[in-house]
Amino acid sequence: MTRVVVTGASGTLGRALLPLLQASGAEVVALSRRAGPAAPGLTWAAVDLIQPGALAGVLRTGDVVVHLATQPLKAGADVALTRQVVQAARAAGAAHLVYMSIAGLERLQGAPYYRDKWAAERLVDGSGMPYTILRTTQFHEFVDELLRRLTLPVPGLGPLTLLPAGVTLRPLAAGAAAERLCALSLKAPAGRVADLCGPEALNFPELARARGRRRVLSLPLPVPIFRAWRGGAAVPTAAQPVGRTWAQWSAGR
Numbered sequence: 001m002t003r004v005v006v007t008g009a010s011g012t013l014g015r016a017l018l019p020l021l022q023a024s025g026a027e028v029v030a031l032s033r034r035a036g037p038a039a040p041g042l043t044w045a046a047v048d049l050i051q052p053g054a055l056a057g058v059l060r061t062g063d064v065v066v067h068l069a070t071q072p073l074k075a076g077a078d079v080a081l082t083r084q085v086v087q088a089a090r091a092a093g094a095a096h097l098v099y100m101s102i103a104g105l106e107r108l109q110g111a112p113y114y115r116d117k118w119a120a121e122r123l124v125d126g127s128g129m130p131y132t133i134l135r136t137t138q139f140h141e142f143v144d145e146l147l148r149r150l151t152l153p154v155p156g157l158g159p160l161t162l163l164p165a166g167v168t169l170r171p172l173a174a175g176a177a178a179e180r181l182c183a184l185s186l187k188a189p190a191g192r193v194a195d196l197c198g199p200e201a202l203n204f205p206e207l208a209r210a211r212g213r214r215r216v217l218s219l220p221l222p223v224p225i226f227r228a229w230r231g232g233a234a235v236p237t238a239a240q241p242v243g244r245t246w247a248q249w250s251a252g253r
């Protein structure tokens with residue numbers, strides 16, 4: 001039976017991936033700082049990957065290691081987390097390192113998080129380990145959370161949603177990314193594989209309207225990822241469309 005160790009298992013993608021791996025008959029070991037509930041074929045370990053030696057005794061020879069742990073708001077964190085995972089996977093003799101990344105990184109280097117993701121990809125590529133890297137666009141779940149955070153109560157007016165001006169995204173459901181990731185994890189290492197995106201490109205006013213935001217205000221918000229996304233930079237030129245549209249996904253919420 002394939003043993004698959006998933007870092008970042010409590011995150012958006014991790015939570016979608018675990019049941020797919022379990023249903024595929026893999027022995028799944030889920031890692032994050034907060035452990036979740038165990039289930040048949042699924043064990044959890046509470047691990048802070050930033051601590052030296054955090055993975056000692058967790059990884060075994062022949063494991064598939066799916067590395068999803070991320071800290072988007074802490075500059076340098078993804079590089080440090082990935083370095084730890086690469087070193088531990090190599091030392092344990094893991095058979096396959098699977099890394100999740102972001103479509104269009106080359107065009108998005110104005111934002112520290114995307115610079116970190118690119119540096120982390122290079123660590124994986126230079127590790128000497130058999131690996132697979134899957135890049136996707138932003139998840140519907142992440143865009144939805146952004147809209148929630150950008151919605152403010154205005155006394156006498158009601159909720160107002162601030163939107164990053166000049167930004168178009170082509171988001172996909174995390175579940176669709178998890179399906180591809182599950183399949184790739186259980187196959188032979190494939191290096192960098194085809195990027196995934198959602199079925200349609202939408203600008204922020206369109207994304208906001210579909211989620212019921214009535215009052216919106218587009219502004220050049222001074223946030224690094226919003227600046228990086230401007231001018232279509234986040235919309236991949238060549239990626240495979242998968243999963244539900246934003247409207248279909250929204251209807252199911």
Ligand SMILES: NC(=O)c1ccc[n+]([C@@H]2O[C@H](COP(=O)([O-])OP(=O)(O)OC[C@H]3O[C@@H](n4cnc5c(N)ncnc54)[C@H](OP(=O)(O)O)[C@@H]3O)[C@@H](O)[C@H]2O)c1
Pocket residue numbers: 007008009010011012013014031032033034035047048049050067068069070071081100101102103117136137138139140142143
């Ligand atoms: N979100 C998107 O739109 C998107 C799009 C494309 C690619 N991706 C990539 O997909 C991957 C997963 O993203 P996500 O959205 O699922 O992330 P997420 O929801 O933010 O989850 C992050 C995960 O990392 C864990 N983590 C963070 N710091 C840790 C540490 N020091 N030690 C151990 N675990 C730690 C968190 O668990 P604890 O807090 O419990 O430790 C959590 O499980 C990332 O590589 C991301 O770059 C995301």
